[in-house]
Amino acid sequence: MRAGITAQALRRHKWALLGPTVTQCVASTVITMMVTTAASLGAAPLSPAQRAAVEATSVPEAAVAFALIAVYMAILLVGVTMNLAIARQLRDIALLRAIGATPGRIRRSVALQAAVVAVPAAGLGYPFGLGAGHAWVGGLTQHGVLPGVVAYAPSLAVLPMVIGIGIATSVLGGLAAAVRPARIRPARALTEAATRRPGIGAPRALAGAGLVVAGVVLSAVVARQAPERAGENAFFVMLAMCVGVGLLGPVLLRGVAARVRPFSRGIVRLAVDNVAAASRALSGALVPLVLVVAFALVKVASHTTPAHRTGLREPAGELWTDYSGTAVYCAFAAIAAVATLVTGLVGRQRDLAVTRLAGGTRRRVLAVVAWEAVLVTATALGLAAGIAGAVLVPVLRSAPYVPFGYLLAGVALTAGVVAAGTLAPAVALTRGRPVHVVAAAVE
Amino acid sequence: MEPVVELVDVTKRYGRAAALDGVSLAVPAGTFVAVMGATGSGKSTLLHCAAGLDRPSHGRVRLAGRDITRMREGRLTRLRRDRVGFVFQSYNLLSALTVRQNVLLPSRLGGPRGDLDGVLRSVGLDGLASRPVGELSGGQRQRVAVARALITRPAVVFADEPTGALDPSTGATVLGLLRDAVDRDGVTVVMVTHDPGAAGFSDRLVLLRDGRIVADGPTPDPVAIAERLRAVSAAGLAGAGRAA
Numbered sequence: 189m190r191a192g193i194t195a196q197a198l199r200r201h202k203w204a205l206l207g208p209t210v211t212q213c214v215a216s217t218v219i220t221m222m223v224t225t226a227a228s229l230g231a232a233p234l235s236p237a238q239r240a241a242v243e244a245t246s247v248p249e250a251a252v253a254f255a256l257i258a259v260y261m262a263i264l265l266v267g268v269t270m271n272l273a274i275a276r277q278l279r280d281i282a283l284l285r286a287i288g289a290t291p292g293r294i295r296r297s298v299a300l301q302a303a304v305v306a307v308p309a310a311g312l313g314y315p316f317g318l319g320a321g322h323a324w325v326g327g328l329t330q331h332g333v334l335p336g337v338v339a340y341a342p343s344l345a346v347l348p349m350v351i352g353i354g355i356a357t358s359v360l361g362g363l364a365a366a367v368r369p370a371r372i373r374p375a376r377a378l379t380e381a382a383t384r385r386p387g388i389g390a391p392r393a394l395a396g397a398g399l400v401v402a403g404v405v406l407s408a409v410v411a412r413q414a415p416e417r418a419g420e421n422a423f424f425v426m427l428a429m430c431v432g433v434g435l436l437g438p439v440l441l442r443g444v445a446a447r448v449r450p451f452s453r454g455i456v457r458l459a460v461d462n463v464a465a466a467s468r469a470l471s472g473a474l475v476p477l478v479l480v481v482a483f484a485l486v487k488v489a490s491h492t493t494p495a496h497r498t499g500l501r502e503p504a505g506e507l508w509t510d511y512s513g514t515a516v517y518c519a520f521a522a523i524a525a526v527a528t529l530v531t532g533l534v535g536r537q538r539d540l541a542v543t544r545l546a547g548g549t550r551r552r553v554l555a556v557v558a559w560e561a562v563l564v565t566a567t568a569l570g571l572a573a574g575i576a577g578a579v580l581v582p583v584l585r586s587a588p589y590v591p592f593g594y595l596l597a598g599v600a601l602t603a604g605v606v607a608a609g610t611l612a613p614a615v616a617l618t619r620g621r622p623v624h625v626v627a628a629a630v631e
Numbered sequence: 632m633e634p635v636v637e638l639v640d641v642t643k644r645y646g647r648a649a650a651l652d653g654v655s656l657a658v659p660a661g662t663f664v665a666v667m668g669a670t671g672s673g674k675s676t677l678l679h680c681a682a683g684l685d686r687p688s689h690g691r692v693r694l695a696g697r698d699i700t701r702m703r704e705g706r707l708t709r710l711r712r713d714r715v716g717f718v719f720q721s722y723n724l725l726s727a728l729t730v731r732q733n734v735l736l737p738s739r740l741g742g743p744r745g746d747l748d749g750v751l752r753s754v755g756l757d758g759l760a761s762r763p764v765g766e767l768s769g770g771q772r773q774r775v776a777v778a779r780a781l782i783t784r785p786a787v788v789f790a791d792e793p794t795g796a797l798d799p800s801t802g803a804t805v806l807g808l809l810r811d812a813v814d815r816d817g818v819t820v821v822m823v824t825h826d827p828g829a830a831g832f833s834d835r836l837v838l839l840r841d842g843r844i845v846a847d848g849p850t851p852d853p854v855a856i857a858e859r860l861r862a863v864s865a866a867g868l869a870g871a872g873r874a875a
Contacts, residue, residue, distance in 0.1 A: 280725055286684055287779070288712020288740040290705045371704075375685035 204276060205305050206534075207269025210527040212309035212358060213316075214520050215262035216350045220317020221516070222255040223346050225325055232338040245333050245506075250513050257517060259357055261476075265524045266361025268472045270302055272531045274369045275469070285374040294370035295363055302362030303355045310347075310354035317350070318342045320516070327512060333505040388468075392435050399432030403578060411582035422583045426486065429575045430479050437471025444567045455552055458543075459559030469532035470564055473525045473609060474571075477564075480521035481572030481602055486579050487514045489588040493580070496589040522605045529609025533557070537617050541625035550618050557614040561606045569602060633696060635660045635787050635819045636681050641690035643676050643842075650676040651687070652842035658835075660786070661817040663810065665830035665850060668839035669864045674823045675791060677839065681821060682715060682789040683707050695786040712742040716780025716818075718809075720792035723776035726765040730756060733764055734779045745782035754778045754808050770801035777808045781818070788812065790822040794829050806832040827856035838863050 229248055242248065274281065281294055325340040388396075407425045410418045433440065445464035452460050463470060487510060495501060543553050580588040634657040643651040650673045658664050668674045679685040680692055683699045691700045695714040699707055717723075724733045731747065738744050751757050754774040764772055773793060780788045790809065794802030810832050812818040824830055831853040838846035840863050850856065 283719075283723070283725070284736070284740070285708065286682075286711065286717050288708055288737050288742050290708045292705065293740070373685050375679035 204273035204531070205301070207273060207524075207527040207531045208266045208302050208358065208361070209305050209309045211262060211265040211269060211524050212306045212354050213313040214523050215258045215265075215357065216310040216313025216354055217316040217320060218258035218516060218520055219255050219353060220314050220346055220350050221321040221324060222251040222258070223349070224318065224321040224341065224343055226251040226255075227343055227346070228321075228325055228341045229334070229338060231341055232335075234335065234337065238335045238337070242334060242338070245509065247328060247333060247509060250509065254513060254516060258520065259353060261520060261524070262354070262357040263361045263364075265476065265528070266302055266358050267364040268475065269524075269528055269531055270298065270362050270365035271369075272469055272472055272528065272535070274298060274365060276535045278369060278372075281369055282372070282374050285370075285372075291370040295366040298366035298370075299359045299362035302358035302365075306354035306358035307351055310351040313354075314347050314350055324512060324516075328505075328509065331505040331508045333509050388435070388438050393439060396432045396435030396439070399428045399435065403429035403432060403575075407578040407582050411585075413582075415583070415585075418583050422486075422579045425582075426482065426575060426579045429578060430475075430482060433478055433571050433575065434471075434475040437474045438467040440571065441467040441470055441474065441564070441567060444563065448563065455556050456559050459556045459563065462556065463560050463563050466532065466536065466560075469535065470529075470560075472532065473528040473606075474564065474568055476521040476525040476528065477568035477602065477605070478571045478575065480518045480525070481568060481598065482575040482579070483521075484514055484518050484598065485572060485576035485588075485590065487511070488594055489576065489580050489590050490584070492591060492594070493584050493586065493589045496591075497586065522601075525605055526609040529606065530613045533610055533613045534617065537625055540614065540618055541622035544618065544622040553618055554611065554614055557610050558607075561603070561610045564610075565599075565603045565606045568606075569599060632659060634658050634693070635695060636821060637691075637693040638677070638681055638687075639691040639693075641677075641680055641687045641692060643673075643680055643685070644688045649842050651680065653690070654839075654842070654844055656681075656837065656844065656847075658787075658819055658821060660819050661813060662835055663813045663820045663833040664822065664835045664837060665833035666821065666823045666837045666839060667825060667827075667830055667856070667860055669860075670825075672839040673842040674839050676842075678789055678791055678821065678823045682717070683711055709741075712737055712740055713783060714786045716783065716785040716788040718773070718776045718780050718788065718790040718793045720795040724764045724772055724779075727763065729761050729763050730767070730775050730778075731760040733775055734760075734782055736779060737783050743783050745784065747782065750778045750782045753781070753811070755804075768801075769797055770804060773797060773801075773805045774808065777805060777812075781812055781816075784816070785818065787819040787821060790820060790824075792824055792826075793822065794824070794826060799828060802826070802829060825860075827853040827860060830856050840864075840866070 226248055229242060229251075232242075234242060281289075284294065285291070321342070322340045325334070325338065328334040329336050329338055403425050406421070406428060410421045410425060413421065442464045445460045445467070449457065449460050491502060491507060491510070540553055540557075543556070544550065548556075577588065636656070636658040638654055638656045641651055641654045642649055652673075654673075654677060656677075666674045666677060676685070680687045681694070683692070683694055683702070687700070691698065693699065695710065697710060699710065702710070725736070728736075730751070732739075734747060734750065747760070748757065751760060754777050756771065756774055756778060759767070759771070764775055767775065773796075776793075780790075788809065793805055793809070797805065806829055809820050809822070813820055813834075820833075822829070822833065830836060830850060833850045836846070836848060836850040836856065836859075837844055838859060845863055845866075846859060851859070
């Protein structure tokens with residue numbers, strides 16, 4: 189019951205747990221989908237020749253890989269979104285710390301809260317996962333990737349496993365998210381919550397810069413390697429640079445804001461300043477956005493560039509497998525980005541109300557949020573293009589080629605995701621009278 | 632008798648600026664001390680360091696008979712929980728919780744069990760135990776905070792502008808509760824305030840300027856307090872003027 193104190197404090201912020209909940213729901217969907225697909229393949233009545241053919245399609249490997257990615261993403265994104273949720277409750281935590289809650293107790297109760305959320309989220313994700321698995325296996329057999337005798341077999345035995353994974357990943361993410369807020373001295377937390385959280389620390393900045401540099405160096409090394417080894421190692425270029433960019437996120441956003449600032453005025457200037465001020469919260473969304481765009485660019489360009497250069501088309505089935513898997517992963521990261529952005533924006537409800545009280549019409553406040561979305565989208569696209577280039581050029585040994593229509597669709601989808609996470613909640617949050625919001629936020 | 636709170640040559644720096652500059656202060660048990668000074672004089676920093684909410688850059692702090700200067704965070708937290716009560720200006724309570732849940736927070740965190748009904752009665756909140764604190768008036772909320780601070784029978788209560796958000800008569804009620812705790816139960820109170828009326832409830836007045844104690848003695852009446860505060864602030868301004 190003791191840990192229930194923080195749970196009760198968290199409950200006050202209804203939106204706080206949206207991020208972890210959505211993340212776990214999507215993670216459970218992907219894990220259910222992939223595990224049941226792998227199980228269906230294993231259970232299918234296949235001749236030895238058919239089985240060898242199925243193994244050769246790399247679908248079983250892909251299913252396992254996607255399930256593992258989902259586990260990794262769940263830990264990362266629960267950590268990011270839970271950290272954002274806690275940032276809003278820094279004063280509650282400071283108060284609990286002052287009157288006798290140890291850092292360990294704060295960490296445990298945050299982890300417990302994340303774990304409690306994971307159970308219904310996993311339960312909700314499971315049926316979605318069954319539907320998605322059914323559709324995926326159907327698509328794979330229809331496109332001739334898998335033999336027609338493979339039938340999708342939903343399994344109830346997967347449910348406890350999915351819930352277990354959900355709880356475990358939530359606990360890990362929650363513990364990681366609470367490290368800093370729990371360690372903070374109560375007096376500092378009481379004052380820090382009144383202002384904004386400071387920028388990133390030196391160790392984080394160094395680690396981020398180190399990883400980005402390592403990615404660039406590795407990219408140059410990979411360019412001299414034999415093509416098949418280059419293909420394998422390119423993954424590490426991507427990993428190093430994405431994690432590095434994730435660590436540097438707040439710095440990068442502030443850097444972009446500083447570059448754009450001299451050319452901006454009016455509401456654009458306000459948006460630029462907001463991006464700089466909220467860089468920490470926004471960087472939580474930048475990470476999944478950059479990951480997803482870079483990953484998608486690499487996947488698409490590694491098919492379209494050779495096709496463009498040689499004029500040869502790849503087998504449709506193989507292409508379908510790769511693209512459908514990429515789509516699942518992209519949807520995951522996109523939903524996580526939306527959840528993170530919404531969490532961040534809800535935290536700014538009072539700021540939006542104050543802006544309106546200070547004389548901004550609702551329309552202007554929304555325009556500011558829209559400009560912030562443009563800045564975040566542009567930053568994410570720029571970073572992702574850079575990372576994708578560093579991964580692709582050494583492997584393809586030429587300039588990557590992506591059809592213009594694909595690029596346009598990618599930009600539109602990214603902008604759509606950012607708008608869904610910022611503009612949509614801003615419209616909802618600015619519906620009431622600003623003075624009521626400010627009055628309610630005082631206590 | 633050993634002081635309940637003791638600061639020895641305490642300095643606290645934020646970057647280059649010293650919020651506290653070599654402050655020494657000993658508070659014997661059962662006294663009510665008011666700490667006053669202009670904004671930025673270091674009075675909140677003094678309270679934070681004395682209460683173990685923050686650590687000094689230099690110097691030593693003893694609290695409830697223990698040296699807390701280099702105490703580990705877990706032990707320090709338990710010491711605060713069991714021996715110290717807090718009343719802040721605002722944002723004292725978890726507003727989603729009821730009066731009872733807020734007052735019982737320290738014991739739910741593992742601290743000593745207290746007499747809930749008794750403490751609620753003593754602060755005049757009997758009958759309101761099941762109300763969410765979000766529905767209470769400012770004065771009632773501050774009484775909940777006092778009840779929470781007192782329920783563990785602490786050695787010392789630290790109060791940071793406890794009446795800052797209250798009107799004078801409501802504020803007087805809250806201060807009367809702290810005064811009663813000192814007189815009746817022998818609790819020690821260290822209160823930071825900028826209100827001469829509030830300081831009038833104390834036994835001893837400590838004046839701070841630029842992170843140093845400039846006056847320390849028995850509390851005079853509120854009019855005299857206001858005059859001393861003005862004199863100290865004016866001296867500070869004059870000093871700043873000469874420096875510039």
